[in-house]
Each structure stands twice: as C-alpha cells, then as structure tokens.
Amino acid sequence: MRIVIIDDSGLRATVLEEGLREAGYDDIHIVPPRGGFVARLERMAPDVVLMDLGSPSRDTLEEMLSVSRALARPIAMFVDQSDESMIGAAIDAGVSAYVVDGLRKERVKPVLELAVRRFNAFAKIQSELxxxxxxxxxxxxxxxxxxxxxxxxxxxxxxxxxxxxxxxxxxxxxxxxxxxxxxxxxxxxxxxx
Amino acid sequence: MTTALRIAFLPLTDAAVLAVAREKGFAEEEGLALDLVRTVSWATLRDRLIFGQVQAAHMLAPLAVAVTLGLSQQAAPLSAPYKLNVNGNMLVMASEFAQALDPDVIARLDDPLGTAHDFAAAIGLWKRKPVIGVVHRFSSHAIMLRYWLASAGVDPDRDVMLRVVPPSLTVEAMRAGEIDGFIAGEPWGSAAVDAGLAEAVAVGERIWRRGVEKVLAFRTPWLEENPDSVDRLIRALVRAAAWCDDAANHEALSHLLSNPRYVDQPADVILRALSGRIVARGDMAPLHMPDFMLFSREATPFPWRSQALWIYSQLVRWKMVEHNAENAARAGSVFRPDIFRRALAESDVPLPGASMKLEGAVGSPLAVGSKRGELTLGPDRFFDGRVFDPERIEDFLASF
The missing domain is CATH 1.10.10.10 (Winged helix-like DNA-binding domain superfamily/Winged helix DNA-binding domain)
Known part of the structure; x- marks a missing residue:
C-alpha cells in the first residue's frame, strides 16, 4: 500500500512516517503542499493520501482528485459512515484521508487510526513547546x-x-x-x- | 438561557456580519453565544459542517448547492436561509498580462464586455495558456469568471487553465509565478495590487450587479430540528448586517476584521472593499464603487430561490451536473426564504412578498411588493444583458 503524506510541517510528517513504518508500512512518501505538488502526487499513484485538515491546500488536492485523468483509479475522501466517533476523532486531530477506489475499509482504518494518534501526539508536543x-x-x-x-x-x-x-x-x-x-x-x- | 452555536468561517472580508454579530453584542441580545471557528480551506469548512463539528458555516453559495447535489467529496442536504453578502470579488492579473488590455483602467472596468474580448485576444499573445487562480471549483468567483470569459467566446475549460488556489495563498502564488492572475474575495485582490504583483481587470459587481456570494449554511436536518436557534441567529445577523453597511462603522469594522482571529490582514486594505474605494492599480487613486460589497441594504440577506437556480443553471452549463427536474428542485430548495420570513415575522424588517424573481431584470432601483414597509431592489443586471427566468431554465441554457 503506497501512502503519501502531504504536510507542511516536516516534524509532524516525520512523526507520522515513523509510526507507519513501525506498524509495517514501508511505501511512504512525504510531499509538502507547495508549487506543483499535485503533479508530483499524480505521478506517485498513491493508494492512500493523508493530509493535515488545517492545510489551505486541501481544496487544491480535491480539485485534482475530481479532474485528474492521470490517476488510473479515482481517489475519494475516506469516511467510515458506520463509525461516527472515528469521524469526530479524525477531525479533532486534524487528519483527512483520501483512498483509491476499491481499497477495503478494514485496510484503511488502521492507517487512519494511527495517523490520528500520531497527529494528537504531535499536537501535544507542540503545545508543550x-x-x-x-x-x-x-x-x-x-x-x-x-x-x-x-x-x-x-x-x-x-x-x-x-x-x-x-x-x-x-x-x-x-x-x-x-x-x-x-x-x-x-x-x-x-x-x- | 444562552445557546452556544459554533460557526465555521474563512478569513475573508465577507465574514464581517458573523464577526460583528459576535463582537458587537447582536448575538448576545438574542441569547446566543457564538463560537466562530477560523478555517483555512473550503473542504475543511464543509467537513466541519457536515460532520457536526459546527452548526453553521460561512459558505460559498455554489458550494452549498454542490454539496446538496452530491458533487463535492461528501454529500449532505444543506439549507441556506440567509445570504451573508452580495458582490465583493475582483479579477486581478499580472501587469504584464494586463498590458494587452485597455490601458485606461477605469474604462476597462466600466466595460466588462469589451474587456472580455480584449482578454480573449490577450490569451493568444501570452507566453503560455494563462493560468488563473480560482478559490474553488464551486465558488461564486469561478462561476462568474466562466460566465465572463465565455461571453467573448473563451472556453474556460480549454483556452485558459483554471487552477484552484486557496485565498490565503493567492498572493504567494502570484509572486512565485505559478499563476498569471486570480479571482478571489477581498481582501486578496487588493493585497495583490498592494504587493505590486497585479492590477484589476474586472470587478464582480460590474459582471453581475448583485452577485450572490456567501451564504449561511446549515445541515437541513439540524435546521429543521432547531427552529428557535436558527431564527434567533437570523435576527442577530440582520441587525449586524445593517451595522456593517453603515458607512460610519466601516473604519471600526476594518480594524475588527484585521485581528488575527479574523482576516489577519492590514485594516487599510480590508477597508477598501467595505467603503467601496478600490485601488485598481498601485499607482492610481482609489475608484469609488459604492456597491462593491453589500451586507444589508435592498434585502441583500434574502435568499431568493431564483438565485440558487441561477447557480444551478451555471453548473449545468459547465457540465458539472446533469439537468433534470429532480436536480433542479433539489438545487432550488437549498435557499430557504421561508425560514428567513419566519425568523423576521415579528420584526419591522421589510420582507419581499415573492420567493423567486427574474434575475438580471432590474436596471435602476425598483420599489417592489413587500409584506410591510418600503423595499427597494437595487439594479441586478448581468453585464451581457441576459435575464434569467427561473421558470424557464431550459430556454436560458439554450441561449448560450
């Protein structure tokens, strides 16, 4: 599973990447949301895109997802409608996830849960600083x-x-x-x- | 008893009515404690609203229609019983590009039709396909830009590159040369002019004299279940909007909005849209445009269903949604004049008697039927003279 993390904060992205690696995911890429990041993302053909909810560039990403011809399979925002607390936790932590069409919910959920935990841990460090x-x-x-x-x-x-x-x-x-x-x-x- | 309401907004001048309702006590007088949640992307604003983190949001009117029609990443029925403003946009382009247009900036802005044709010619002279920033696919700005470009035979999906750039990054994107110009809500056009990166090419108010802009959007089930809170909020906003339109308050309002909790831009730049004194090019004196951004007068907040349908007609026109009776009905039902009337039933605010009107038919101020008091509608012409009859959407679409 190829995971792309779009994040401005180098430290937070690293904290998240480490966590994912420890959990056994090894195809992870970090892309800062600047300049032509959308074109880079298209070339990477990710299965999961994780993005900071507080990044203004989410609108740019969503536009790409809705018009891109380069992506072989469409990517849509991941929301588990059957799990309201999960949605709340993700928004509180500031994580949004986009996944390719056809990826099973059970495979995505652990990634998102891990991202939520790591984002929260990072926020705690930040507020202590x-x-x-x-x-x-x-x-x-x-x-x-x-x-x-x-x-x-x-x-x-x-x-x-x-x-x-x-x-x-x-x-x-x-x-x-x-x-x-x-x-x-x-x-x-x-x-x- | 005080009711707490959380409302998401984007840092833009047209969030003014919400800020004033909170800061000047209008919400408190209605027994409401507003918690305004600053948000930096429309996607996150949408998610906060849909997933119940906030009860209401300062939303692009076309986005409210699009979310209801299931065109955005998440679908949910939304209702907009209140318009937060009309107008307030500006298309700015790099001066190098604008050189190919009428050098007389006043004449350029006064004649959007001529300028659209000049723009079409300038596209061919430019070093590449011009890249124009828009804040969102479903923004009033993008729809207005498409409407304007198409009047001169420009296909906005083929002849130019529309790139989504969040408002707060527009100036940076100009500086980096990633875009050749952009259309956005204030204060971002003025900020780019001030930075010496761009000049005004078209003003929203000259394209559609009363262009629908931001609305107050709710999830429809929440709106139906909480009539008392909704009504109190509308009453507070109506009074806050009158305060915002009063020229005596513009200076204070610009300072309030310049606070980092709101727009976080210099007060003098914010003031331009509020007072209608627009600096179109760095070396020019401000131009007086009294209708540049309106909050209150001429029943600005009233959500005419015909305006939701006009937005829908443009989404159909650009093949973003298929036209059928069901979609049209769902789009039209996003605007809720019934709720607006209910909230103000006991007040002395003049209320339009109708819920739909011809859009673009008023050339000069017009007195119209109202439940009480005097109500005058301002001119609402489109620059190309078209009139939208909400009962005849197919004819309108066929005219393009």
Whole structure:
C-alpha cells in the first residue's frame, strides 16, 4: 500500500512516517503542499493520501482528485459512515484521508487510526513547546517589572517580587498581567525603563 | 438561557456580519453565544459542517448547492436561509498580462464586455495558456469568471487553465509565478495590487450587479430540528448586517476584521472593499464603487430561490451536473426564504412578498411588493444583458 503524506510541517510528517513504518508500512512518501505538488502526487499513484485538515491546500488536492485523468483509479475522501466517533476523532486531530477506489475499509482504518494518534501526539508536543515559550517570555516581563520597582521604589529584588505577587493576589490576577500593566503604565508615564 | 452555536468561517472580508454579530453584542441580545471557528480551506469548512463539528458555516453559495447535489467529496442536504453578502470579488492579473488590455483602467472596468474580448485576444499573445487562480471549483468567483470569459467566446475549460488556489495563498502564488492572475474575495485582490504583483481587470459587481456570494449554511436536518436557534441567529445577523453597511462603522469594522482571529490582514486594505474605494492599480487613486460589497441594504440577506437556480443553471452549463427536474428542485430548495420570513415575522424588517424573481431584470432601483414597509431592489443586471427566468431554465441554457 503506497501512502503519501502531504504536510507542511516536516516534524509532524516525520512523526507520522515513523509510526507507519513501525506498524509495517514501508511505501511512504512525504510531499509538502507547495508549487506543483499535485503533479508530483499524480505521478506517485498513491493508494492512500493523508493530509493535515488545517492545510489551505486541501481544496487544491480535491480539485485534482475530481479532474485528474492521470490517476488510473479515482481517489475519494475516506469516511467510515458506520463509525461516527472515528469521524469526530479524525477531525479533532486534524487528519483527512483520501483512498483509491476499491481499497477495503478494514485496510484503511488502521492507517487512519494511527495517523490520528500520531497527529494528537504531535499536537501535544507542540503545545508543550508553546507553553515553554510562553513561560520564558512571562519571565522576561516579570523581570522588567521587577527592575522598574527596584529603581522607582528603591526595593531589593525579593521585595519587588513580593510586591508584584501580593498585588496580583489582591486583584485576583496573574503575576505576569500585573507586571505587564506596570510596564505599560511606566511607559506611559515616561518611566524610561 | 444562552445557546452556544459554533460557526465555521474563512478569513475573508465577507465574514464581517458573523464577526460583528459576535463582537458587537447582536448575538448576545438574542441569547446566543457564538463560537466562530477560523478555517483555512473550503473542504475543511464543509467537513466541519457536515460532520457536526459546527452548526453553521460561512459558505460559498455554489458550494452549498454542490454539496446538496452530491458533487463535492461528501454529500449532505444543506439549507441556506440567509445570504451573508452580495458582490465583493475582483479579477486581478499580472501587469504584464494586463498590458494587452485597455490601458485606461477605469474604462476597462466600466466595460466588462469589451474587456472580455480584449482578454480573449490577450490569451493568444501570452507566453503560455494563462493560468488563473480560482478559490474553488464551486465558488461564486469561478462561476462568474466562466460566465465572463465565455461571453467573448473563451472556453474556460480549454483556452485558459483554471487552477484552484486557496485565498490565503493567492498572493504567494502570484509572486512565485505559478499563476498569471486570480479571482478571489477581498481582501486578496487588493493585497495583490498592494504587493505590486497585479492590477484589476474586472470587478464582480460590474459582471453581475448583485452577485450572490456567501451564504449561511446549515445541515437541513439540524435546521429543521432547531427552529428557535436558527431564527434567533437570523435576527442577530440582520441587525449586524445593517451595522456593517453603515458607512460610519466601516473604519471600526476594518480594524475588527484585521485581528488575527479574523482576516489577519492590514485594516487599510480590508477597508477598501467595505467603503467601496478600490485601488485598481498601485499607482492610481482609489475608484469609488459604492456597491462593491453589500451586507444589508435592498434585502441583500434574502435568499431568493431564483438565485440558487441561477447557480444551478451555471453548473449545468459547465457540465458539472446533469439537468433534470429532480436536480433542479433539489438545487432550488437549498435557499430557504421561508425560514428567513419566519425568523423576521415579528420584526419591522421589510420582507419581499415573492420567493423567486427574474434575475438580471432590474436596471435602476425598483420599489417592489413587500409584506410591510418600503423595499427597494437595487439594479441586478448581468453585464451581457441576459435575464434569467427561473421558470424557464431550459430556454436560458439554450441561449448560450
């Protein structure tokens, strides 16, 4: 079974490809949805095409599938109407699958299920990365607010942090929000920091 | 009690009414909490709607007809009780190609028939078969482009290459030389003009003065089972649309839409379609086109069944569907004026008395029969002067 993964994100495609290889599929190709990707895809004559639901190029792919004369057998979107939870899981994970005419449902389902699991795993890694990045920038904001307090109020660093923390608790806000408000106010008042 | 509704949309200026219904409190006043789901392809918007991830969608009117007729990857009966806008498209071509057309851009846009013939001649002079981007096979833009090209004897399936390019990638595709021009909803035409990659060749509003564009689409069974939510949503949208049409709000609306949660393009570029001040070529002053994109006035949201049938006639014309009485009935039933009337029965919004009309027959503003109040229809002519009689589809098709 020849599987083509159309994906912009190199990392996600790799994560998916690895999973498929581990499961014993070995005819796998990754095609980024750029330029003449449709012509490349036609030449590959895939049995299954997996694509990120969030890619704007899905419309381009579907147009090719509806007009291509090069494809020996028509390819259509795979949806198992008898399995509503499967459809929901695929959409939630952001996976769409297209399969050639005549490919049996039982052969496609494990591929799609694996893709859903791998897409979800990738999304989790991604959100952990985003979180780490946010934490980093939060810390920068708090550091800046601290230094404003230290210079304007003559506090030392632990006291500046304690003041931020107690104001945040009193206002029921996050420390970073209080810190941001302080920086904005300081900028407006020409605090020069 | 508040009802939560999820609605999918594409980042386009004509999603404005949905954004305003949410952000300016019109939905809330009707007891609705709207969750607007930004989506980047029509295929994914379609899937989200059909498989119940959202209850409604900002959809290309021809796509709603095509999905109902089973022409798209997934088939499902859809209903459109509300039109989100009319007009708002622009065909832009690389300046090198446009050189072969009338160099007077104002004259070019004012005379779509002459320009179509110039375009036909320019095809032969171009270095290859011109590649024109369209956002979807079943888009209002693609259908309008086909209609316009064919008026000058151009066969859109043979003489040019229509390539599907998602709206958000059109400018990039121009830059990479993958396409020679494209037709898309705003702000993408303006964005390409601004980037110095293209100039306006035709404006949707000059091809069909009141061209059907996006509709609010529901799955028909859901629409039937949730009349209260549907009615409240329509009432909220009618008021949001009036807000969108008010010139006093255009500036604020352009800023709202420029937010990354909506269109994520510069406010000044978005403003052009809203205020009808179109920059047709980078070095020109804006041209005033007050009907460039409409949301509310002249009963814009009213889903005339004759308009669904006009779309159907074009799908038949381009051999995308076979004409028979059953298909025509299914296509016509996608537009739901009955639901629109039901939702607004207690309001003071003037409602057309009829559900069908001749399309392309109004040359200048016309007062028409309405349930209450005054209702004026704006000019709805096609540039070639044809009139579509929804009762006589075969005659219309035979005229091409």
């Amino acid at each position: 985003d979180e780490a990045r946010t934490q980093l920038s939060d810390r920068k904001i708090i550091d800046r607010a601290k230094s404003i307090l230290m210079s304007q109020r003559g506090l030392n660093e632990p006291d500046a942090y304690a003041l931020l923390r107690s104001s945040a608790m009193n206002q029921g806000k996050k420390i970073v929000d209080v810190a941001q408000a302080l920086i904005t106010a300081s900028d407006l008042l020409g605090g020069g920091l």
